[in-house]
Amino acid sequence: TQLLEQSPQFLSIQEGENLTVYCNSSSVFSSLQWYRQEPGEGPVLLVTVVTGGEVKKLKRLTFQFGDARKDSSLHITAAQPGDTGLYLCAGARSNYQLIWGAGTKLIIKP
């Protein structure tokens, strides 16, 4: 049973388009992290959101934590081929255990 559901599982779009990927759970998390993993590499932390309703921006990437701290979204504006990768979310429980989503595989075509 996947406690963190990521959607869509796969997304292929043209360069310049906007996109949003989602990370949903019925559980409350103390914080939520987003990672990007490129082929042949380990995941790299992009951002950690902690407060319900929090919005963080990282250049063209906008991360939002749901008010109830059960879900999160990642919005990419004007996607570029360099954004290609597997986007993973991980929720931290109060005992610091990380719960991982299965990821969204994103391909940006030039």
Place this chain on the structure above:
Amino acid sequence: KAGVTQTPRYLIKTRGQQVTLSCSPISGHRSVSWYQQTPGQGLQFLFEYFSETQRNKGNFPGRFSGRQFSNSRSEMNVSTLELGDSALYLCASSPRTRSETQYFGPGTRLLVL
């Protein structure tokens, strides 16, 4: 500062064999966690070591074991390999145990034939 390193990067084994994977954490990091990543299951937590002691353990059979040395380097061992053990094994280090921020190595891709 050098990142997390894992050796070997690729490995091919046959069913029934055993394998040992190695992880060197970022200098100064004392916590090392191991994960198994497969396309269908995503990242599955195996175990965490801190100061040479296993602090947390995931839901994996006893064939999966690990240890940590005094220099914080860690090894993971899988005995009696099964086809389903084929996966990317990732190691992550952090400064302390129970840390939400983890730094991952590139992984060891294991193929069991």
